[in-house]
Amino acid sequence: MTLDLPLIWAGLIAFAVLAYVILDGFDLGVGILFPLVRGERHRDEMMNSVAPVWDGNETWLVLGGGGLFAVFPLAFAIIMPALYAPIMAMLLGLVFRGVAFEFRWKTRRGQFLWDWAFAGGSILAGFAQGVALGALVQGIPVEGRAYAGGWWDWLTPFSLLTGVALTVGYGLLGATWLILKTEGHVQRRAYDIAFIAAPATILLIGLVSLWTPFLNTVYATRWFGWPHVLLAIPVPLAVLGVSYVLLRGLTERRELSPFLASLALFVLCFIGLGVSFFPHIVPNSVTIWAAAAPDNSLTFLLVGAAVLIPLILAYTAYAYWVFRGKVNSVGGYH
Amino acid sequence: MESFDALTLARIQFAFTVSFHIIFPAFTIGLASYLAVLNALWLRTVQGAYLDLFNYWKKIFAVAFGMGVVSGIVMSYQIGTNWSVWSDKVGPVLGPLMGYEVLSAFFLEAGFLGVMLFGRERVGPKLHFLATLMVALGTFMSAFWILSVNSWMQTPAGYAINEAGQFIATDWWAVIFNPSFPYRLVHMLLAAYLTTALVVGAVGALHLLRNRANPAARIMFSMAMWMAAVVAPLQIAAGDFHGLNTLEHQPAKVAAMEGHFDTHAGAPLILFGIPNAAEGRIDYQVSIPYLGSLILTHQWDGVVRGLNEWPADQRPPVGIVFWSFRIMVGIGFAMLGLGAWGLWLRYRRRLYDAPWLHRAAIAMGPSGFVAVLAGWITTEVGRQPWTVYGLLTTAQSASRIDAAAVGASLLAFIIVYFILFGAGTFYILRLMNAAPHSHESGLAPGQPIRAAGIMPAPAMAAKDALPTAEKEPVS
Numbered sequence: 015m016t017l018d019l020p021l022i023w024a025g026l027i028a029f030a031v032l033a034y035v036i037l038d039g040f041d042l043g044v045g046i047l048f049p050l051v052r053g054e055r056h057r058d059e060m061m062n063s064v065a066p067v068w069d070g071n072e073t074w075l076v077l078g079g080g081g082l083f084a085v086f087p088l089a090f091a092i093i094m095p096a097l098y099a100p101i102m103a104m105l106l107g108l109v110f111r112g113v114a115f116e117f118r119w120k121t122r123r124g125q126f127l128w129d130w131a132f133a134g135g136s137i138l139a140g141f142a143q144g145v146a147l148g149a150l151v152q153g154i155p156v157e158g159r160a161y162a163g164g165w166w167d168w169l170t171p172f173s174l175l176t177g178v179a180l181t182v183g184y185g186l187l188g189a190t191w192l193i194l195k196t197e198g199h200v201q202r203r204a205y206d207i208a209f210i211a212a213p214a215t216i217l218l219i220g221l222v223s224l225w226t227p228f229l230n231t232v233y234a235t236r237w238f239g240w241p242h243v244l245l246a247i248p249v250p251l252a253v254l255g256v257s258y259v260l261l262r263g264l265t266e267r268r269e270l271s272p273f274l275a276s277l278a279l280f281v282l283c284f285i286g287l288g289v290s291f292f293p294h295i296v297p298n299s300v301t302i303w304a305a306a307a308p309d310n311s312l313t314f315l316l317v318g319a320a321v322l323i324p325l326i327l328a329y330t331a332y333a334y335w336v337f338r339g340k341v342n343s344v345g346g347y348h
Numbered sequence: 349m350e351s352f353d354a355l356t357l358a359r360i361q362f363a364f365t366v367s368f369h370i371i372f373p374a375f376t377i378g379l380a381s382y383l384a385v386l387n388a389l390w391l392r393t394v395q396g397a398y399l400d401l402f403n404y405w406k407k408i409f410a411v412a413f414g415m416g417v418v419s420g421i422v423m424s425y426q427i428g429t430n431w432s433v434w435s436d437k438v439g440p441v442l443g444p445l446m447g448y449e450v451l452s453a454f455f456l457e458a459g460f461l462g463v464m465l466f467g468r469e470r471v472g473p474k475l476h477f478l479a480t481l482m483v484a485l486g487t488f489m490s491a492f493w494i495l496s497v498n499s500w501m502q503t504p505a506g507y508a509i510n511e512a513g514q515f516i517a518t519d520w521w522a523v524i525f526n527p528s529f530p531y532r533l534v535h536m537l538l539a540a541y542l543t544t545a546l547v548v549g550a551v552g553a554l555h556l557l558r559n560r561a562n563p564a565a566r567i568m569f570s571m572a573m574w575m576a577a578v579v580a581p582l583q584i585a586a587g588d589f590h591g592l593n594t595l596e597h598q599p600a601k602v603a604a605m606e607g608h609f610d611t612h613a614g615a616p617l618i619l620f621g622i623p624n625a626a627e628g629r630i631d632y633q634v635s636i637p638y639l640g641s642l643i644l645t646h647q648w649d650g651v652v653r654g655l656n657e658w659p660a661d662q663r664p665p666v667g668i669v670f671w672s673f674r675i676m677v678g679i680g681f682a683m684l685g686l687g688a689w690g691l692w693l694r695y696r697r698r699l700y701d702a703p704w705l706h707r708a709a710i711a712m713g714p715s716g717f718v719a720v721l722a723g724w725i726t727t728e729v730g731r732q733p734w735t736v737y738g739l740l741t742t743a744q745s746a747s748r749i750d751a752a753a754v755g756a757s758l759l760a761f762i763i764v765y766f767i768l769f770g771a772g773t774f775y776i777l778r779l780m781n782a783a784p785h786s787h788e789s790g791l792a793p794g795q796p797i798r799a800a801g802i803m804p805a806p807a808m809a810a811k812d813a814l815p816t817a818e819k820e821p822v823s
Contacts, residue, residue, distance in 0.1 A: 084447040087439020094428025095747040307440035315444040
């Protein structure tokens with residue numbers, strides 16, 4: 015029996031990216047919402063709700079990027095230069111918000127500066143990730159083994175829309191996370207924000223989804239062609255169902271279901287992207303198998319991944335379990 | 349300007365971000381081991397001063413580690429944005445090595461860091477010590493894999509080239525343990541230990557100057573001086589072995605380091621001079637006859653190859669390599685001198701009562717960082733014009749990106765790094781400026797529980813926080 019190693023690795027990297035998007039998504043979202051909640055004590059509470067987990071969340075980004083380099087070096091070599099500006103903006107944003115976690119507690123006078131660094135960095139990183147996604151979806155010109163476009167190609171109305179969509183979506187994740195993790199003033203604010211962010215996210219998902227098939231005919235075939243449509247049609251239906259759960263959870267003032275429904279929205283969008291992309295890794299030009307490193311490289315790293323990724327998942331789950339419950343402004347959980 | 353093309357800007361950008369990055373690992377690799385030693389000493393002796401020192405350096409470690417992580421994330425994406433052709437070609441060989449770095453080391457460090465930072469009361473001293481050891485092991489594993497990657501590019505082995513022009517592995521063992529790797533690993537680990545020892549020594553000296561009875565300051569100064577006395581000579585020896593290995597595999601680099609343009613038997617050792625690459629000579633040179641050959645070939649009339657043996661486009665820039673090498677070696681001998689001075693005063697029982705030694709130790713505090721940077725500049729500039737030595741040039745490695753894009757991002761990195769890492773360095777210096785005192789707390793007041801990782805660690809931290817939370821008035 016031979017294993018289809020490139021396919022296994024594509025699944026692992028897709029998993030790492032999804033894990034990154036939903037995990038770092040809510041803590042970026044908390045940063046995005048920082049300007050909407052006034053009062054240092056309330057902001058302490060917001061930051062404390064993600065403080066124990068944020069950099070574990072961000073580690074998945076390194077795993078996704080590092081994995082892409084290791085396993086699909088050709089895709090890495092084409093995509094990174096194509097998304098040059100958004101990637102650089104994302105890195106700078108992540109650096110700003112990352113150090114803000116440390117530095118905000120080291121000064122009283124300068125605290126407002128690190129508040130801005132945290133919010134600004136989170137917004138920049140979220141928006142840049144959305145733009146990068148849009149730029150990838152709209153297609154990248156490839157010549158030989160390299161990116162063949164210009165360095166402004168990423169900037170289109172479509173990529174700006176995906177940038178806004180992801181920022182709003184992260185805001186929704188952040189708001190529903192805060193509903194789950196906080197009480198009192200912050201939780202009330204989070205409900206208010208979620209009431210706006212939820213319909214906005216659903217609307218933006220709809221816009222992006224309707225626009226995508228018109229970007230090129232390959233996407234249209236994958237979504238509407240026979241028999242693909244049988245596989246594709248459950249995705250938008252599920253989005254509708256989850257949207258209902260989300261809005262209902264919010265109106266009934268539930269604490270857990272809005273967060274889970276928001277996560278489900280992200281998972282469904284990710285599956286939708288998978289439908290559009292597969293079997294390409296660089297949309298419409300390079301397939302998973304063409305981009306893969308030789309099998310001996312894939313096997314060599316798979317041995318380690320097979321041991322370590324389950325371990326990582328286990329202690330990630332354990333950490334979240336221990337940090338269950340509400341947070342308060344002095345960092346305690348009760 | 350002709351010289352500021354995209355390639356030059358990309359090289360400057362990489363040099364800038366990697367130089368900023370290496371400062372933090374060079375410090376945290378050594379500090380992680382130092383924390384493990386302090387923890388072990390505390391467990392053995394139950395002297396409060398060791399625990400105070402552990403908590404004191406732990407706070408500094410947390411800030412430095414955080415900055416190392418964020419500046420490292422930048423590196424892992426920059427290889428793709430600016431060096432995409434390199435990524436495509438070396439990915440199959442080096443990608444898995446870097447993958448292992450991320451998987452094993454990053455998660456090991458980050459995983460146990462939380463326990464180390466927050467978890468002593470929860471998990472008990474033994475398990476907490478284990479976590480401290482694991483963090484130290486994690487920093488070592490990081491260094492292991494990254495230095496293996498770097499060494500492979502300097503001395504490639506165990507590879508073949510496929511029809512797409514990519515390097516592929518034929519023998520993983522040979523790839524990982526390539527010819528220069530053991531030397532580079534030892535040299536860098538010793539450098540990290542020395543760098544940390546000098547920082548610890550400087551902080552100890554500062555607080556001894558203020559109060560020579562401070563027990564924690566006495567302990568750290570004494571330990572640092574032992575390290576300098578023992579490790580500095582070891583490092584000079586390791587550097588010599590590394591140099592001989594370089595002579596075997598990258599003779600052009602050694603020629604640039606030594607400032608030899610012409611090949612000759614019985615070459616002198618050039619101590620100082622001004623390299624004049626255009627004329628192919630060292631102006632105003634001060635040299636010791638035959639010593640160059642003696643050091644490099646261990647024979648007084650051994651033949652040492654000069655740069656003129658290589659075509660002009662395959663020679664590294666002499667000026668930079670010549671000077672950075674001398675800065676590194678000079679600092680190495682200054683460290684040796686400091687260690688010897690410390691030994692002498694210890695023998696005279698005046699180690700804690702020697703203001704001039706203490707002032708010298710403070711002055712030498714940052715010297716490890718300078719030496720590490722100078723050493724890396726020597727080896728990285730010295731391997732030019734190659735990224736994969738003899739096989740792939742730096743010019744071939746770069747992405748086809750507009751100079752404007754590379755320049756703009758370079759400018760952004762420079763501004764952001766100076767603001768952020770400037771603030772971080774300021775906070776670290778402020779922590780160092782505060783004297784270590786008894787019952788040193790582990791956390792800055794008001795700082796939230798956060799794990800700088802995830803894992804069982806924060807878990808423990810959360811439980812730690814419980815009693816505190818209960819004491820708070822219910823709001």
